[in-house]
Amino acid sequence: MKPGSKNGNISDVLIKKNIKPSYQRIKVFEYLLGTDSHPTVEQIYSDLVNEIPTLSKATIYNTLNLFEGAQLARVITIEENETRYDACIEEHGHFKCENCGKIYDFPVNLDNLVSGNGILENFKVNEKNIYFKGICSKCLNNKSNKQEGKNGTGK
Amino acid sequence: MKPGSKNGNISDVLIKKNIKPSYQRIKVFEYLLGTDSHPTVEQIYSDLVNEIPTLSKATIYNTLNLFEGAQLARVITIEENETRYDACIEEHGHFKCENCGKIYDFPVNLDNLVSGNGILENFKVNEKNIYFKGICSKCLNNKSNKQEGKNGTGK
DNA sequence: TATATATTTATAAAGATTATAATTTTGTAA
DNA sequence: TTACAAAATTATAATCTTTATAAATATATA
Numbered sequence: 001m002k003p004g005s006k007n008g009n010i011s012d013v014l015i016k017k018n019i020k021p022s023y024q025r026i027k028v029f030e031y032l033l034g035t036d037s038h039p040t041v042e043q044i045y046s047d048l049v050n051e052i053p054t055l056s057k058a059t060i061y062n063t064l065n066l067f068e069g070a071q072l073a074r075v076i077t078i079e080e081n082e083t084r085y086d087a088c089i090e091e092h093g094h095f096k097c098e099n100c101g102k103i104y105d106f107p108v109n110l111d112n113l114v115s116g117n118g119i120l121e122n123f124k125v126n127e128k129n130i131y132f133k134g135i136c137s138k139c140l141n142n143k144s145n146k147q148e149g150k151n152g153t154g155k
Numbered sequence: 156m157k158p159g160s161k162n163g164n165i166s167d168v169l170i171k172k173n174i175k176p177s178y179q180r181i182k183v184f185e186y187l188l189g190t191d192s193h194p195t196v197e198q199i200y201s202d203l204v205n206e207i208p209t210l211s212k213a214t215i216y217n218t219l220n221l222f223e224g225a226q227l228a229r230v231i232t233i234e235e236n237e238t239r240y241d242a243c244i245e246e247h248g249h250f251k252c253e254n255c256g257k258i259y260d261f262p263v264n265l266d267n268l269v270s271g272n273g274i275l276e277n278f279k280v281n282e283k284n285i286y287f288k289g290i291c292s293k294c295l296n297n298k299s300n301k302q303e304g305k306n307g308t309g310k
Numbered sequence: 311t312a313t314a315t316a317t318t319t320a321t322a323a324a325g326a327t328t329a330t331a332a333t334t335t336t337g338t339a340a
Numbered sequence: 341t342t343a344c345a346a347a348a349t350t351a352t353a354a355t356c357t358t359t360a361t362a363a364a365t366a367t368a369t370a
Contacts, residue, residue, distance in 0.1 A: 022335085022348060041326080054334095056350045061327065080230065080238045081326070081358075093268075095278060106274045110285075113248075119261045122292035123250060130265075130285045137277035175367085177317065196357085211319045216358065236327075236357070 017070040027052060028063045029072065032087035038076055038094070038103045040084050078103070078131050091128060097136035104136065172225040182207060183218045184227065187242035193231050193249070193258045195239050233258070233286050246283060252291035259291065 011021035067073040166176035222228040
């Protein structure tokens with residue numbers, strides 16, 4: 001995959017959504033597509049500012065809100081005060097490890113939850129979110145060690 | 156149910172969790188138990204400050220964090236910047252209407268999601284959350300009317 | 311009644327997001 | 341190419357939510 005064509009593809013996606021493919025927007029979208037870490041605004045900014053020294057955090061906010069409105073990205077709300085973004089729109093759940101802070105994706109099908117569920121049957125469901133918390137297998141295995149990696153609560 | 160015994164019961168629940176049943180704590184817990192509106196900190200505060208004129212918002216935060224730690228209440232994270240609280244611990248989903256902002260509970264059983272789900276099988280799941288967004292039946296019926304009630308986005 | 315401890319309160323501080331206005335970039339037409 | 345208009349980006353200020361701190365109040369115990 002050549003860099004040129006890659007950018008071309010990203011541009012096309014943005015254009016299809018009526019979003020002008022500016023340099024910053026392409027970089028942000030590229031960043032989201034290239035990670036599965038569900039980054040926060042802070043993480044996106046601090047990584048990209050190396051490449052784009054003039055980058056402003058307001059641009060990250062503007063861009064992400066734009067992408068969200070165009071359904072190119074979605075917000076992952078797991079902890080308060082920790083808005084994360086995910087480029088993937090397809091339905092999946094998130095698991096956050098309370099020890100190491102990592103967020104894992106897991107496959108999920110929620111269709112059967114809606115049909116046959118009394119109250120929801122007359123509702124129009126636009127968005128389904130599911131997230132679990134607990135301890136991931138990696139941290140479970142290391143539980144003899146006091147604290148492996150930094151925890152993710154930020155508190 | 157007499158008021159005296161009601162407060163007595165609430166006190167007992169707090170005491171069982173090693174939480175001293177102060178006047179403010181009883182009032183907050185009573186408030187949570189008496190509503191299904193999944194209130195924000197702001198809503199809890201502004202309602203209770205009528206009864207308790209000296210009440211401080213910091214007390215609400217302290218108390219809710221205390222309850223959360225004792226598993227007497229849980230945080231509902233649906234929108235960013237809108238932490239809501241629910242006194243009910245038992246497993247259920249939340250549906251937020253994007254038109255009127257109301258949050259509905261719906262029954263859900265997520266056990267079958269965990270077992271048989273590859274990645275999760277080796278994880279320790281402590282907490283399961285599920286929330287949907289869309290339009291509730293009430294707003295769907297009123298959709299001819301421009302905007303019934305205030306919307307809940309706060310933006 | 312003293313004294314120690316815990317709770318509440320008021321205020322300041324920190325952090326995240328949005329709003330505003332100036333600057334820069336981009337696109338278009340002469 | 342140049343001039344102009346529109347859009348995007350940037351820097352900064354403002355707002356909002358939550359937490360931290362210290363003083364004041366209330367509670368419990370000896």
